[in-house]
Amino acid sequence: MKVLLSGNEAIARGAYEAGIQIAAGYPGTPSSEILENITQYKEIYSEWSVNEKVAMDMAAGAAYSGRRAMVTTKQVGVNVLSDSLFYTVYTGLEAGLVVVTADDPGMFSSQNEQDNRHYAKLGKFPLLEPADSQECKDFVIQGIAISEKFDVPVMVRTTMRTSHSKSVVILGERPPEKGGVGPFPRNMEKYNCMCLYAKKRHPVVEQRLLNLAKFAETFSWNRIEWGDRKLGIISCGVVLEYAKEVFPQASFLKLGMTYPLPENLIREFARGVERILVIEELDPFLEEQIKAMGIAVVGKEFFPPCDELLPQTIRRIAAEKGLIPETGKKTGVSSPASLPNRSPVLCPGCPHRTSFYLLNKMKLPVAGDIGCYNLGTLPPFSAQHTMGSMGASIGVLHGMGKSGPPEHPVCTIGDSTFFHAGIPPLLNMVHNKGIGTVIILDNRTTAMTGHQDHPGIDKTLLGEPTKRVDIYGLVKAMGVEKVLQVNAFDVGAMEKALKECTTFKGTSVLIAEGECVFVAPTHARAAYEVDVDLCTACGLCAKLGCPAIVKAEAVHPKNKRNKSGINPVLCNGCEVCAQVCPTGAIRKIAENPGQQG
Amino acid sequence: MKRDLRFLISGVGGQGTVLASDILSDVGISSGYDVKKSDILGLAVRGGAVVSHVRWAEKVHAPVLEEGSADYLVGFEWVETLRRVSYVGSDGTILVNDCRMDPISVSSGEAEYPNREEILAILKKAAKNVIVIPGLQTALDLKEARVLNIVMMGALSGLLKSEEFLWEEVIQRRVPQKYLDLNRKAYRRGRALVS
Numbered sequence: 001m002k003v004l005l006s007g008n009e010a011i012a013r014g015a016y017e018a019g020i021q022i023a024a025g026y027p028g029t030p031s032s033e034i035l036e037n038i039t040q041y042k043e044i045y046s047e048w049s050v051n052e053k054v055a056m057d058m059a060a061g062a063a064y065s066g067r068r069a070m071v072t073t074k075q076v077g078v079n080v081l082s083d084s085l086f087y088t089v090y091t092g093l094e095a096g097l098v099v100v101t102a103d104d105p106g107m108f109s110s111q112n113e114q115d116n117r118h119y120a121k122l123g124k125f126p127l128l129e130p131a132d133s134q135e136c137k138d139f140v141i142q143g144i145a146i147s148e149k150f151d152v153p154v155m156v157r158t159t160m161r162t163s164h165s166k167s168v169v170i171l172g173e174r175p176p177e178k179g180g181v182g183p184f185p186r187n188m189e190k191y192n193c194m195c196l197y198a199k200k201r202h203p204v205v206e207q208r209l210l211n212l213a214k215f216a217e218t219f220s221w222n223r224i225e226w227g228d229r230k231l232g233i234i235s236c237g238v239v240l241e242y243a244k245e246v247f248p249q250a251s252f253l254k255l256g257m258t259y260p261l262p263e264n265l266i267r268e269f270a271r272g273v274e275r276i277l278v279i280e281e282l283d284p285f286l287e288e289q290i291k292a293m294g295i296a297v298v299g300k301e302f303f304p305p306c307d308e309l310l311p312q313t314i315r316r317i318a319a320e321k322g323l324i325p326e327t328g329k330k331t332g333v334s335s336p337a338s339l340p341n342r343s344p345v346l347c348p349g350c351p352h353r354t355s356f357y358l359l360n361k362m363k364l365p366v367a368g369d370i371g372c373y374n375l376g377t378l379p380p381f382s383a384q385h386t387m388g389s390m391g392a393s394i395g396v397l398h399g400m401g402k403s404g405p406p407e408h409p410v411c412t413i414g415d416s417t418f419f420h421a422g423i424p425p426l427l428n429m430v431h432n433k434g435i436g437t438v439i440i441l442d443n444r445t446t447a448m449t450g451h452q453d454h455p456g457i458d459k460t461l462l463g464e465p466t467k468r469v470d471i472y473g474l475v476k477a478m479g480v481e482k483v484l485q486v487n488a489f490d491v492g493a494m495e496k497a498l499k500e501c502t503t504f505k506g507t508s509v510l511i512a513e514g515e516c517v518f519v520a521p522t523h524a525r526a527a528y529e530v531d532v533d534l535c536t537a538c539g540l541c542a543k544l545g546c547p548a549i550v551k552a553e554a555v556h557p558k559n560k561r562n563k564s565g566i567n568p569v570l571c572n573g574c575e576v577c578a579q580v581c582p583t584g585a586i587r588k589i590a591e592n593p594g595q596q597g
Numbered sequence: 598m599k600r601d602l603r604f605l606i607s608g609v610g611g612q613g614t615v616l617a618s619d620i621l622s623d624v625g626i627s628s629g630y631d632v633k634k635s636d637i638l639g640l641a642v643r644g645g646a647v648v649s650h651v652r653w654a655e656k657v658h659a660p661v662l663e664e665g666s667a668d669y670l671v672g673f674e675w676v677e678t679l680r681r682v683s684y685v686g687s688d689g690t691i692l693v694n695d696c697r698m699d700p701i702s703v704s705s706g707e708a709e710y711p712n713r714e715e716i717l718a719i720l721k722k723a724a725k726n727v728i729v730i731p732g733l734q735t736a737l738d739l740k741e742a743r744v745l746n747i748v749m750m751g752a753l754s755g756l757l758k759s760e761e762f763l764w765e766e767v768i769q770r771r772v773p774q775k776y777l778d779l780n781r782k783a784y785r786r787g788r789a790l791v792s
Contacts, residue, residue, distance in 0.1 A: 004622055004632060029638060108637060132633070132660075165635040165660035166622060241658040312663040333723035334683045339676060340708035342609065342700035344645035372643065380705055448643075542705050547644050550704050569742055 005169045007162040010133035011072075011100055012037035014140025018096070019175040020044055020070050022062040024055035026420065027449035028074030029109035030160040031102035035072055036450070039462060043177065048452050048461050051390070051420040052077035056084040056099070063093035063153075064191055066181040068144055075103040075116050076389065080421075085153060086123045090201040091191050092151035096144035100156045102163045105281045106308035109160075109448075111370070111388065113306065115282035116157055120259035124205050126212050127259035128156045128221075129237045133167045135221065135256065146215070150208055157258075159281065161238045161308065213260040221256025224269050231323065232273030234266070234286060234297065242311040243279045246318055261289055270295045277302070277323075281309040346375050348548040349525075349572040351443050351488040351514025355412065356381035357544055357580070358495055364410045364502065367400060369393035369422075371414035372448045373441050380545045384412060391421025394438055398428060401435035408502040409436040415471065416446035416454040423478070429507045430479040437501040437508045441488070442471055443516040451518050475509050482506065488514030491579040517572060525573030526588050530564050534585035537561040541577045541586065549577060599630055601654040603662050604753075607681040608673030609698050610645045613746030616771065617671075618649035620750050623767040625653035628759065633660035644700075646677055670724070671753055673732070673745065674698050679716050685724045692752055692791075693720065694732035694745065728756070730790045736783060744783035747772075751787020761788070 005013065011034045015023055023046040025035050038046045049055035052073045059069040073081060078101050085099060101119075104110040120127035126146055128139040136158060143154040189197045216222055228249040235243050236255040244252065253269040255261070270276060278287040278299035287299035302317050303309060318324045346353050356376035359366055360383045368374055368384030369392065377384040386396055393411035400409035413422050418440050426438060446452040453459055458468040475483050482504045484497045494512065501508040530552065537556035541549050541564050552565035566577075568589065578586040604621060608614040615636050625632040630653035637647055650661045662684055670685040672678025672693040685691055702708040720727045730752050736745040747768065754764045764784060772780045 002626075004626055004634075033638075161635060161660065164638055165633060166619075167633045167657070167660060168626070168631060238660070241660075244658045310661060310663075311659045315663065333719060335679050335681070336711070336719070338709075338711075339680055340700050340702045340710055342644070342646040342676070342680075342702070344610065344643040345701050347643060375643070379707070380701075545701055545705070547701065547704075550699060551706075 001171045002168050003171060004166050005133045005137075006033065006164060006166045007130065007133050007136040007158050008033035008102070008164070009037045010136035010169050011140055011156070011158070012041070013169065013171065014137035015044060015070050016041040016174050017137065017172045018098075018141040018144040019068050019178070020096075020098070020140075020144065021067045021178070022046075022059065023070040023072065024049045024058045025072035026050070026052045026055055026077055027446050027452040028077050028102075029449055030104060030158075030163040031072050031074045031077075031100065032449045032452065033163075034100060034102075035461065036452075043174065046461055048446075048454065050455060052081040053084050056081035056088075059097060060084060060088050060091075060093070063088075063095050063097040064091075065184055066094040068096045070097070070140070071099045073099070073101055074110065075101055075114055076110060076112065077101070078116050078119055080390070082119060082123065085119075085125075087193050088153045089123050089125050089205060090193055090198055093147065093153065094185060096147035097153040098140055098143040098147060098156055099153055100140075100158065102158045102160065103282075104160050106160060113282060115285060116155075117258060117285040118283065120155055124209055125152050126150070126154050126257060128154065128256060129258050130156065130158060130162055130256070131236070131238050131240050131254075132162065133165070133169045136162060137169055138221075139256070142221075146212075150212055150215070152208060152212075159237060165238070209260055213263065216257050216260055216262040217264050219257045219262070221254070222262050222265055223254055224265065224272070225252045225254065226272065227251045229272060230274050232269055232276045233279055234269070234276060234290065235279045236286065237281065239279055239281050239309055239314075242309070242314055245311055246315045246324065255286065258286060261286070263293055266290060266293065266295065279303060279309070279314060343378055344375060345545060345547050346372065347517050348546050348570045349517040349574040351512065351516065352376065352441050353544055353546065353574075354488050354491050354494050354576055355439055355441060355512050356383045357576075358491070358498055359383035359410065359412075360543065362498065362502070365400065365405065365407055367393040367396040367409065367411040369411070369413040369417050371417055371441070373412055373414055376412065380543045390417055391425060394422050394425035394429065397436040397438065398425065398432070398434040410439060410502065411436065412439045412441055414447070415440060415442040415444065415456050416452075418471070419455050419469075423474075426475070426480070426507075426509075427478055434507045435505060437498075437504075437510060440471060440475075440509060440511045442511055442513045443519075445516045445519050447516045447518065451516065471511055475511070480507055480509050482508035483511070484509070485511045485513060488512040489574055489576060491576060527568040527571035527573055528566055528575065528578055528586050529568065529589045530566055531585045531587065532563055534583050535563040536583055536585075537563045538582065540580055540582060544577055544580060546577060599653070599655045602630075602652070602669075603667050604651040604669045604671065605662055605667045605681055605684045606649040606651070606671045606673070607677045608647055609677060610643055610647045612647075612673045613743060614647050614649050614673060617746040617750050618651050620764070620767050620771055621651050621753070623771065624754075624759065624763050625651070627763045627767060628653070630654060631657045633657040635660040646680060648681060669753065669756070671749055673749060675713060675716050676700070676710065679711070679719060682720060682723045687724065689724045690726040690728065690756060691720050691724045692728050692730065692749070692756060694749060695729050696733040728752075728791060730787075732787065732790075735786050735790065739779060739783055739786070741779060744780055747780045747783040748787035748790075751784040751789075752791045754784075755788040755791035
């Protein structure tokens with residue numbers, strides 16, 4: 001059967017067809033849909049783990065136990081799980097283990113543009129790079145086969161474009177279910193990386209790489225497609241598909257397995273063509289290895305190491321370098337440079353709005369973190385002054401506090417991010433007598449990546465009821481003396497609590513509680529409207545950065561500014577603007593009794 | 598040999614462009630094409646500018662379009678149509694929903710929203726055919742702004758002159774059963790807008 005699947009949906013399908021039984025990960029764009037799609041296959045146990053490292057350890061434990069396992073993460077999540085991934089390369093496994101990394105060239109939703117292919121070389125494990133959804137599925141199946149044949153974890157690396165593009169996939173079947181597992185292996189020389197044992201494993205790792213390089217020569221997705229012998233192109237992933245459109249006549253060496261490389265195949269290709277281009281996105285990962293073989297190729301001299309490498313970029317460069325004739329392509333008209341930008345914004349009714357409005361008003365220095373609330377960085381709030389990695393805000397706050405600043409430092413961190421990597425740095429602050437205020441923006445979900453569960457939610461990924469961890473109790477148990485819990489939609493209470501925390505000479509935590517509009521039943525709330533007669537066009541409500549607040553046509557006679565209006569379709573009645581309005585001009589739209597019931 | 602058809606759908610996060618492009622892709626498959634499509638997901642869906650690429654052909658390699666190559670640029674909003682105008686080919690068609698949504702940069706007074714006539718003039722310079730339709734109004738007439746995406750696909754299906762039953766079949770598969778009638782109406786009214 002043929003179906004149209006995204007790369008991520010195809011990876012989930014691949015897990016099913018590969019007989020994977022346990023899958024874990026932490027949400028992160030562009031990888032999040034993989035686990036969400038895996039839940040449709042009842043044969044697979046799946047979970048959102050608290051962070052990527054925990055997911056990796058969990059999958060290792062499953063694979064040691066004899067269960068085929070998979071881990072999913074976005075590219076920066078591999079930084080978090082690498083410590084654990086690297087020990088599994090030394091230990092090997094009892095059943096197949098695949099780690100999927102979804103990289104983000106173009107940084108559509110990431111803090112950096114790192115090329116995770118380097119991890120394969122550093123960690124000494126095989127790497128597969130699918131070019132479309134069919135290969136996304138096939139490479140999970142191949143990944144499990146390679147993992148079991150060579151006793152090694154396998155990395156499958158997609159990019160945003162392969163993960164979020166859809167193409168046709170031919171579906172297959174799942175192998176017959178394996179029954180229960182036997183007793184856990186007591187093979188300490190293999191599974192315990194104590195230095196004595198690990199030292200003996202290192203030569204095994206090196207020999208295995210040599211064996212994998214031999215295997216790469218025969219791997220069907222490493223292949224030469226001969227065309228015109230004047231130009232040969234070596235490429236991988238979706239970029240290879242782009243190159244085929246720009247150079248339809250050229251010879252191609254397609255690499256589906258990009259570490260370790262098939263040296264003989266590359267030499268054969270090099271002998272068969274006059275000139276070789278290596279076209280790859282981001283770093284010269286293939287190029288450097290091929291050059292080290294003593295083969296002359298051109299790569300990053302032509303193609304940039306930054307940003308997505310799109311077909312039009314390849315075509316433009318190819319034409320500039322005289323590789324293709326200047327195309328007589330119809331040229332488009334460009335959009336004017338003055339076009340108003342449309343950055344993402346906090347949704348109408350978002351519980352984070354109050355915090356950033358107040359932080360902007362109080363002009364406090366704020367260490368930020370990763371989530372929707374990073375939108376508090378942008379105008380009109382401009383109230384997150386740093387952001388680097390998951391959970392970094394609390395450690396950065398501690399460093400700010402210990403530097404003896406003239407102002408009281410604050411940090412913002414979401415509930416899911418707090419569970420992910422915020423607990424150890426908060427413990428550190430308590431122990432080392434830190435000074436600063438941690439605002440935990442508890443919206444009861446992992447919002448930015450699509451509303452996944454976490455330990456503060458009473459339901460698991462599989463929809464089973466579970467115990468909800470109480471953040472207040474947890475923070476108290478960690479020894480934080482001043483902990484306040486406030487309704488995030490109550491501007492007055494939030495302001496009072498923030499003042500109390502920021503005058504406390506020690507570590508304080510303010511838990512701003514308010515559900516994300518996507519998880520709370522807000523549709524029942526009536527919209528608000530502006531009384532044009534009362535509005536003085538002071539502009540205070542516009543400082544809330546709410547998409548529902550618009551400029552009205554009416555102009556105030558004195559200050560000549562447009563008065564405010566509210567788009568009733570977008571407004572969901574959170575009431576924050578009504579609390580901020582100094583003249584009481586914003587009020588609930590009178591309910592029409594006819595609409596009741 | 599099937600004709601190579603390239604579509605770009607542009608709009609504001611929340612307008613339903615992803616579902617529209619899914620439907621368009623499924624119709625391509627049902628019509629016997631090879632299809633690839635590409636969406637931007639993640640943070641951008643929070644009211645940001647969003648775009649979907651869809652290609653139908655005998656064999657598709659790249660899931661993204663090159664600039665100057667779109668046969669159809671389907672814009673759900675004025676500025677978002679203008680933002681992607683470089684993608685349309687000079688003999689292509691621009692289908693635009695007569696709808697203005699002010700981004701925060703405009704409502705906060707930082708930037709000016711270009712006027713409708715200015716936008717239209719540039720669109721007309723870019724492509725041979727520019728068709729403006731009251732998509733949002735059509736959806737609001739059905740008392741559900743959220744079916745705008747289906748109205749837009751109805752109009753596109755009219756321009757493509759493709760079989761109605763193929764579209765209706767795909768819509769039936771893609772929308773919740775509860776809202777099927779509403780969506781079918783939205784599709785038909787959208788199609789009627791261009792015929």
